[in-house]
Amino acid sequence: MLNIARWKSALIALVCILGVVFSIPNMVSDESRKNLPEWMQNTFNLGLELQGGSHLQLEVDMKTVLKDYADNLLDEIRTALRSEKLGYTSLVLTPDRKGVSVTLRDPSQLATAKSALRKATTDLQANYDVSGKITVTLSEEVEQRVKSKALEKSIEVIRRRVDESGTKEPLIQRQGTDRIILQLPGVDNPAEVKNLIGKTAKMEFRLVDHDAGTIQLDANGRPTGTVPMGSEVLPAREHGDRDSYVVVRKQVAITGDRLVDAQFNFHEATPGVSITFDAVGAKKFAEITANNVNRQFAIILDNVVISHPNIKEPLMSGSAFISGGFKPAEAQELALLLRAGALPAPLNVIEERTVGPSLGADSIMDGKRATIYAFIFVAIFMVLNYSLFGAFADIALTFNLILLFAALSLLGATLTLPGIAGIALTIGMAVDANVLIYERIKEELRHNTKPVMAIDAGYRKALMTILDSNITTLIGSAVLFEFGSGPIRGFAVTLALGIIISLFTALSLTRLVIIVWARRQRTISNLPI
Secondary structure: OOOOOHHHHHHHHHHHHHHHHHHHHHHOOHHHHHOOOHHHOOOOEEOHHHHOEEEEEEEEOHHHHHHHHHHHHHHHHHHHHHHOOOOEEEEEEOOOOOEEEEEEOOHHHHHHHHHHOOOOOOOOEEEEOOOOEEEEEOOHHHHHHHHHHHHHHHHHHHHHHHHHOOOOOOEEEEEOOOEEEEEEEOOOOOHHHHHHHHOOOOEEEEEEOHHHOOOEEOOOOOEEOOOOOOEEEEEEOHHHOOOEEEEEEOOOOEEHHHEEEEEEEEEOOEEEEEEEEOHHHHHHHHHHHHHOOOOEEEEEEOOEEEEOOEOOOOOOOOEEEEOOOOOHHHHHHHHHHHHHOOOOOOEEEEEEEEEOHHHHHHHHHHHHHHHHHHHHHHHHHHHHHHHHHHHHHHHHHHHHHHHHHHHHHHHOOEEOHHHHHHHHHHHHHHOHHHHHHHHHHHHHHHOOOOHHHHHHHHHHHHHHHHHHHHHHHHHHHHHHHHHOOOHHHHHHHHHHHHHHHHHHHHHHHHHHHHHHHHHHOOOOOOOOO
16 A cells, blocks of 8 residues: 655655755855855766867877886896806897897807796797897787786876876776877866876986096087996986986886885975885885995986985985975976876877867757756656646656756766766656556556555556666666766766666655655545546
8 A cells, every 4th residue: 555664754855855965066156165064065077078178199109118128128137147147148139129139158058048037038939049049029919918008007197197186087098009098177278287197207216326437528518428337328407407417327226116105395495305115115225325325326207317416324214305406396296296106108199189168168058958958848748648646757857857966976977968968868767667657557547446556556566667677778878887988988877877866766756745645635536647
């Protein structure tokens, strides 16, 4: 019969009230929203095509990725051969820079070398010639795996950099084997963000070669002369001087991967970056500073020496302060780059587009019109076909929209044009369950069932049909969300939320309204349906 527990009635009412509360922030101005309690300030975000912004297509420099992999392989092979005390000559990269070639001085040691290199050449193609020449190259499978990892890491680094810079809800997705799509809603001048994400931010710590002597410069200000073996000349920008050069050891003492934190700070009124190493990095840093007191330690970012301070005493805490004549804004940017991590390779901007806010305003207005028209036409249809019960369904339809906007706000979802299309579609589908229920009630009345029993039978017997039809649509939404990207996912989210909420409003809210109406009637001889 038409009975509903009080706690269920209270729960339905509470959900509707909370829906109104959490949807309010989307209906007021930004100034008014700031005066609301913090827990009421959540809103959904507008996508690129609604509020304007920037679209960037980036390409990862895979040649650099493969060269870095080959360089690391070369170091591993050198270490493995030296550990077995095997003499070799011409340890170099292959001409395509995707592998390593080395020749043993004694070809009879080929078997020993093969055993020593077994760990370094796992999953790689190794060719051992009787002349003592060994060639190690990347297989197609390994090459694709290296590229895929580099692309995934680039996406993650970009996400951390863009999120920390304050951009809300960026769209970052993979395209093909070496490209990334980046959309920044609300950013109409992407130059600053492009500069931020384009920096490799590869930090290294190396010792300065004090045996190299003074660097001589030619007439163009470029370094000349012979550089000692195991060292190289790098430009320095310390204290704003970009025309100086420093000779540093090629051997990397500590890599930036060992950093766990980097924060903008001041030391003796000088802006800089405070860095903290992990356990392994702290141990290495303590050992290096203890063994090289009164020597200079170069801090290198993207092959440029940003600072080469003198080690005054051993630093055992695993922390240090980098100062390189930075302006405060430069130091803040460097701290952000170091926290986000280093890109595995440079990024090239292939395409750049800007969507103006005027186009977004037109899209919003069109979306509003479509939603309003859909609501009005559906509401009129329900009243014309089901009289008072149709009006009850319209009440549920209103709360369906309210609860949908509340859910999008709590999730911090991004609303796109396809998302608005999903809302318009949801309006039509929201009354689908009511139509099934009402038609079932009419069928019961045609069989001379009493009105109250007909209502109860309508809800009970239509339940499985309603669930089946909505679950199949939910499966379609799940597939769109899983295999789609960007706006397609936005459509899937709004559609899925609309379906779940429509089940609540049709099976719970509308039923509660009908029960309240029925209890107010002394007798029910005919149903207004």
